[in-house]
Amino acid sequence: MKNSSQKLFLYLTLVATPLYLVRFSIFQIPTNLFEILIILNLSLWLFQILKQKNKFSSSFLPWQFIISVFLILSGLAISIFTNNSILTGLGILKSWFLLPLFFSYLVFITLKDEFETEKALFSLYCSTSLVAIISLGYELTGFVTFDGRLQGFYTSPNYLAMYLAPGAILGVYFFTKTLQQNIKLSKKTFFGLSLILTILVIFYTYSYATWLALFASLLLTTYFYFPKNQFYLVLTCSCVLCLGLLASQANTQKFSTIIHFSERSSLSSRFIIWQASIKMLIENPLVGIGPGNFQTKYLILQPYFPPYLEWAVPQPHNIFLAFWLQSGLIGLFGFLFLLGFLFLQFLLEIKNKKTPLASVFFAFFVYLILHGFVDTPFWKNDLAFVFWVFVFLSLNYTIILQKNDPTK
Numbered sequence: 424m425k426n427s428s429q430k431l432f433l434y435l436t437l438v439a440t441p442l443y444l445v446r447f448s449i450f451q452i453p454t455n456l457f458e459i460l461i462i463l464n465l466s467l468w469l470f471q472i473l474k475q476k477n478k479f480s481s482s483f484l485p486w487q488f489i490i491s492v493f494l495i496l497s498g499l500a501i502s503i504f505t506n507n508s509i510l511t512g513l514g515i516l517k518s519w520f521l522l523p524l525f526f527s528y529l530v531f532i533t534l535k536d537e538f539e540t541e542k543a544l545f546s547l548y549c550s551t552s553l554v555a556i557i558s559l560g561y562e563l564t565g566f567v568t569f570d571g572r573l574q575g576f577y578t579s580p581n582y583l584a585m586y587l588a589p590g591a592i593l594g595v596y597f598f599t600k601t602l603q604q605n606i607k608l609s610k611k612t613f614f615g616l617s618l619i620l621t622i623l624v625i626f627y628t629y630s631y632a633t634w635l636a637l638f639a640s641l642l643l644t645t646y647f648y649f650p651k652n653q654f655y656l657v658l659t660c661s662c663v664l665c666l667g668l669l670a671s672q673a674n675t676q677k678f679s680t681i682i683h684f685s686e687r688s689s690l691s692s693r694f695i696i697w698q699a700s701i702k703m704l705i706e707n708p709l710v711g712i713g714p715g716n717f718q719t720k721y722l723i724l725q726p727y728f729p730p731y732l733e734w735a736v737p738q739p740h741n742i743f744l745a746f747w748l749q750s751g752l753i754g755l756f757g758f759l760f761l762l763g764f765l766f767l768q769f770l771l772e773i774k775n776k777k778t779p780l781a782s783v784f785f786a787f788f789v790y791l792i793l794h795g796f797v798d799t800p801f802w803k804n805d806l807a808f809v810f811w812v813f814v815f816l817s818l819n820y821t822i823i824l825q826k827n828d829p830t831k
Contacts, residue, residue, distance in 0.1 A: 430542075440808055487761070490760065507716075526812075527816075528815060547593060547809065548597065551586065557575060583630075585633060591618070592641065601614050601615075643786075647785070648773045704744070711747060721736050741795065742799045743759070743795060745801070769782075769784045784813065
């Protein structure tokens with residue numbers, strides 16, 4: 424397979440991320456259509472390497488990343504085999520870690536310059552835009568949850584919002600780029616309309632946590648990237664937008680229960696979930712409870728926290744608690760080390776060099792950290808895949824910058 428065809432297949436696979444919902448089994452091993460696409464990518468790449476009978480060339484991964492991933496995978500393995508979660512745990516290890524890592528590494532060694540990195544990000548943006556278009560159809564036809572929230576073909580509004588959030592960040596980048604450069608009106612129209620559509624669908628999910636995390640991450644990125652006078656203009660417009668959003672929710676039941684600290688609000692529910700999670704950690708501080716076991720353990724603890732406001736809770740609504748519980752203290756440390764390394768790296772990049780793509784990666788990791796305090800924007804097939812792709816694309820981009828830096 425020619426290199427150009429291989430890259431095209433990579434881009435199409437990125438667009439096809441939601442196909443993980445098409446599930447089936449092969450030889451009694453659970454899988455899905457998206458994983459098959461990943462395996463095909465890896466198989467074709469391996470076939471190409473063997474056919475050429477030469478070693479592939481690749482830049483070295485940073486030692487910080489290698490240590491982080493080693494700790495995460497080690498913590499997962501220990502937690503899996505010290506808890507009663509071997510089959511479920513191995514399935515999670517396969518779908519949310521190993522396959523996304525292998526595919527993302529393939530992206531890392533295949534894409535060679537900033538233009539190709541942008542094409543990969545554009546592929547992810549096309550994926551989120553398609554999901555937004557389909558989801559808007561659900562909204563227009565009235566297929567929403569009992570409380571009027573849009574979830575599209577996902578199992579919850581929060582899952583839809585979490586998948587679209589990186590698309591909103593990418594949409595802001597691509598649309599801003601079309602305004603700053605002499606780009607065709609058709610492209611400006613495409614990115615403008617698709618961005619509005621994505622934001623509109625996120626609005627209809629009424630996922631307040633997603634709203635706030637996106638708002639804060641984009642504002643913080645603007646603060647470091649743009650001159651102060653431009654930042655104050657953005658801040659003013661953002662405050663007006665925020666007041667408008669608050670006004671639109673003033674009379675809704677969800678907003679009212681949160682403001683008045685109702686015992687049945689989503690925030691109160693999260694407090695109970697976090698208390699149950701902490702109790703699990705007190706009982707299993709080193710190795711956690713094993714991946715995929717949270718729902719079962721959570722229900723067992725119900726007598727300690729009556730009454731439960733939510734019964735179907737697959738994750739602890741906090742990405743850091745989720746890593747600690749499901750990959751132990753070792754896995755949590757690896758995850759924190761990885762986030763800290765990437766956050767500081769791109770913070771310095773946008774402060775010193777003002778490179779546009781660096782602002783995208785910075786905004787994504789800030790969003791992930793902020794949203795991660797109240798939800799789990801990782802522990803799910805598509806969310807884990809998007810995370811690892813962003814990580815490897817960001818590492819690839821730093822290598823590209825170093826190659827283009829005349830001072831080095």
